[in-house]
Amino acid sequence: MEPLERYRPIIDDFKAFLGACERPLPSAVRINTITASTERALAMLEADDVAYEQAEWNPRVLRLETASPGSTWTSFHGVTHGQEEVSAVPPVVLDPQPGERVWDCCGAPGGKATQIAARMDDRGTVVANDSNLGRLSALRFNAERLGATSLAVTNHDARNYSMKPFSFDEFDRALVDAPCSCEGTIRKNPDALEDWSPDHIASVSGIQKGILRRAIQTTREGGTVVYSTCTFAPEENEAVVQHAIENEPCRVVDFDLDLKYAPGLTAWEDETFDSTLERAARIYPHHNDTGGFFVAKLEVTA
Amino acid sequence: MGDGPDGDDIAEIGETDIAGDSDGLEQNDGQRFDRLPETPAERTVEGRVSREEVLEYFADRFDIPPETFDDHTFWEKGAGKIWIYAGEAPTPLAIEAIGMTCLRTRQEHWKPTTDFVQRFGTHASDCVIELEGPEARRFVAGEDQEIDRWDGDWGYLIATHEIGSDVAPMGVGLYVHGELRSMVPKGRQRDLP
Numbered sequence: 230m231e232p233l234e235r236y237r238p239i240i241d242d243f244k245a246f247l248g249a250c251e252r253p254l255p256s257a258v259r260i261n262t263i264t265a266s267t268e269r270a271l272a273m274l275e276a277d278d279v280a281y282e283q284a285e286w287n288p289r290v291l292r293l294e295t296a297s298p299g300s301t302w303t304s305f306h307g308v309t310h311g312q313e314e315v316s317a318v319p320p321v322v323l324d325p326q327p328g329e330r331v332w333d334c335c336g337a338p339g340g341k342a343t344q345i346a347a348r349m350d351d352r353g354t355v356v357a358n359d360s361n362l363g364r365l366s367a368l369r370f371n372a373e374r375l376g377a378t379s380l381a382v383t384n385h386d387a388r389n390y391s392m393k394p395f396s397f398d399e400f401d402r403a404l405v406d407a408p409c410s411c412e413g414t415i416r417k418n419p420d421a422l423e424d425w426s427p428d429h430i431a432s433v434s435g436i437q438k439g440i441l442r443r444a445i446q447t448t449r450e451g452g453t454v455v456y457s458t459c460t461f462a463p464e465e466n467e468a469v470v471q472h473a474i475e476n477e478p479c480r481v482v483d484f485d486l487d488l489k490y491a492p493g494l495t496a497w498e499d500e501t502f503d504s505t506l507e508r509a510a511r512i513y514p515h516h517n518d519t520g521g522f523f524v525a526k527l528e529v530t531a
Numbered sequence: 532m533g534d535g536p537d538g539d540d541i542a543e544i545g546e547t548d549i550a551g552d553s554d555g556l557e558q559n560d561g562q563r564f565d566r567l568p569e570t571p572a573e574r575t576v577e578g579r580v581s582r583e584e585v586l587e588y589f590a591d592r593f594d595i596p597p598e599t600f601d602d603h604t605f606w607e608k609g610a611g612k613i614w615i616y617a618g619e620a621p622t623p624l625a626i627e628a629i630g631m632t633c634l635r636t637r638q639e640h641w642k643p644t645t646d647f648v649q650r651f652g653t654h655a656s657d658c659v660i661e662l663e664g665p666e667a668r669r670f671v672a673g674e675d676q677e678i679d680r681w682d683g684d685w686g687y688l689i690a691t692h693e694i695g696s697d698v699a700p701m702g703v704g705l706y707v708h709g710e711l712r713s714m715v716p717k718g719r720q721r722d723l724p
Contacts, residue, residue, distance in 0.1 A: 264650060272695030305671055305721045306699050307649050330619070352602060354618030365627060370718065373631040376650030378603060379617040382628035396621040 249514035337364035339371035388439035413521025463497035478531035566622035594657035611637030652700025667692035
């Protein structure tokens, strides 16, 4: 927990924050509306004697009272998918529409990419990319299991992503759920902080900046780019978005999210960020009894 | 494609290509996705099926209305492996995956995939076998079982079960000689209570 000490000045009720980080995460699943309606999914869970609780902010996110959410009939049918509650946030903020072209830059293992496809009624084109070939097989498996026929899977470095394979040259929306230091997954992976170092944060932050810039470049004017991480480090969050608004035509915009969260930071150590960074959301584990997350919504302006 | 295969045939189901007229036709390139031609007459690759034949197969065998797939295209990558896709893409296309694998052709008896059946099987009304509780559990565990009551076609059937007062398709079973063999792939099998 020691690396988290540096966040004491920016987190309200730091004691509750640390307490939440030490508790294991509740088991959550998302209803895959590609294969069943929410009502149908709930009827199947009831028939299977699996107790559930719907998240207030999103009725398709359920906390299940079972130790093995993968060993249920709904999971076998591809009607539910194990996905941390807070990891269902970025596709909601992205708000993709049926028929659109959407890029999920770092798409493996596919929870968010298939959620994007589901929100589009599986109509349109969702390009799910990942640079890691090993993780790509999990993405492909999940895409097929969940019946996401609108998904196309690519294997490239998102920082110099080429639009060449496609019949269009820009996306309507892009999700950059960036590789990160994963501090916010401490409840799921107790050793998440084992390799923590300022050097690692600095190096991953460079990668994040490159991916976000490419996502903005490949998105049409007026389109939406969502940037998210599962970490608290401002170097990987506000600083990355700040770099994007300084170097690419975009601005940070507001969004509605019916969860408790803190606003993005406008200062960290000796750095200051644009005041619009307050429109980003810092979701801490003690806010909603979830993992930790950062999410910012950008509009492409040229 | 015939109707129901008989028992001896089905045991021999293999990867044998349908003998084609190879005159002037290209070979399948297994490294890329090619969109299926609309009709057999537009075929340019040896042994490749057409969209028309795929729709006919789903309609003839399972009574799935062809309009179910109005918003989807069909592609081949890997000889006989047919993919169904809802998005935009030029043909040919060399990327990792599009949509899902839906059908295995280039063999005597075509075989739909488990994932396809779970996604589109609710549209089927023919060659659909509804399994009772313990039968359904054996099926998803990947077990073969005796089922005497089936008097329809032999061959690949869609297996369903009732859950939450409606039926849900589980996958594909191969029915021969009074036995239903589960075709649920290992990675999708489950031991359910």
